[in-house]
Amino acid sequence: MMAETEELRDFADLMRVALAHGPEQRLLMVLLRVERMHRRTPEGTTEPIEGEGKVTPMMVRDRPLEAGLTFADIVADADATGQPWDFVMIALLPGRGGEPPSSADAEPHLRHMAKVILTGGDTSGYALFDRHGDAVRLTAGDHA
Numbered sequence: 001m002m003a004e005t006e007e008l009r010d011f012a013d014l015m016r017v018a019l020a021h022g023p024e025q026r027l028l029m030v031l032l033r034v035e036r037m038h039r040r041t042p043e044g045t046t047e048p049i050e051g052e053g054k055v056t057p058m059m060v061r062d063r064p065l066e067a068g069l070t071f072a073d074i075v076a077d078a079d080a081t082g083q084p085w086d087f088v089m090i091a092l093l094p095g096r097g098g099e100p101p102s103s104a105d106a107e108p109h110l111r112h113m114a115k116v117i118l119t120g121g122d123t124s125g126y127a128l129f130d131r132h133g134d135a136v137r138l139t140a141g142d143h144a
Helices: 011-020 071-080 103-118
Strands: 025-040 046-064 087-094 127-130
Touching: 011 071, 011 127, 025 071, 025 103, 046 071, 046 103, 087 103
Parallel strands: none
Antiparallel strands: 025 046, 025 087, 087 127
């Protein structure tokens, strides 16, 4: 789904690469929530452990790839669901015969993406962005 190996810095980079392959694609998104890990301090209180947490898929979404789509559009759509989220995992699903895939075509791929997170699978084939649209990486310890 994400065949491009170019390093993405942000969502704008993803859109540039995606649109270069043509608009006959569907944007697949999984909204992710991070449950921060905590440790007990010597004083008996708890504090978050920086950079560690359990990642959970909250919701899957898809939409046609459209020129002019911005990360602000993605955030508005995601926030409209009412689900809390910290990151979004994105893949591109190519169409066939010059036609973009439908939402029904996207469904099994969205389920697979959510399963990758739930099982601690490899996320390197997906683009992940924080709420500001900056690219992030998950390591096995982050979502195992």
